[in-house]
Amino acid sequence: MRLPPNTEQELLQRARAFAGLRLQDAALRAGVAVPPDLRRNKGWIGELLETLLGASSASLPQPDFPHLGVELKTLPIDARGRPRESTYVCMVPLDGALGETWEQSWVRRKLARVLWVPVQADAAIPLAERRIGSALLWSPDAHEEALLRRDYEDLMEFVHTGTLDRLSARFGEVMQIRPKAPHGRARRRALGTDGARVLANPRGFYLRASFTAAILSAHYCAVREERD
């Protein structure tokens, strides 16, 4: 664990100093071992970057760099240069969220400032050999924020009307709601119809890979068109 960076510039400089580094070298600097694979260590890369960049303790509902208001996200990048996976944002407030607007939402605060760190995620490359990419400090532009707001409001409608049973990950253009739980039997208090309390599977907001791909391409012009 390092001291947290004092400014955004310092954070960005630190992050970019890791560009090109293999995960095995990054792990060495952090004093941790590279796991054989990610199957039982799904968050390992993210936690490694948190350590190296001096992020605050994980698993708290606050930005990774609270004093900077910056959230750290690693992005798994496939052989074509596109994100392999969606990006978890935060839990969906299944109850007690009545009246919460986009402006007040935790989603908006989390995404207001994000440090994206691309990391190679090509299955053909052994985990230890995969390289860290060049970090990007990002805030949504007006168009991106409009898309996020619309999805947020559309998706939360299911929550507020107690119709979670009709909600699936197919809804939402750039952001979706999917299960986020240790297992399928997990239950949380949720709003039912008529405002009754019911139990439901915990869920989280996720950014679609197509959305994060667009962010990267807009800032790096690094995504090539598919060719025949």
Added chain:
DNA sequence: TGATGATCATTA
């Protein structure tokens, strides 16, 4: 092959 739904480890 891509997206959805399910799941794993850790921490406060």
Added chain:
DNA sequence: TAATGATCATCA
């Protein structure tokens, strides 16, 4: 228990 870090496993 409930949040964080995410990827896995399966099926259309």
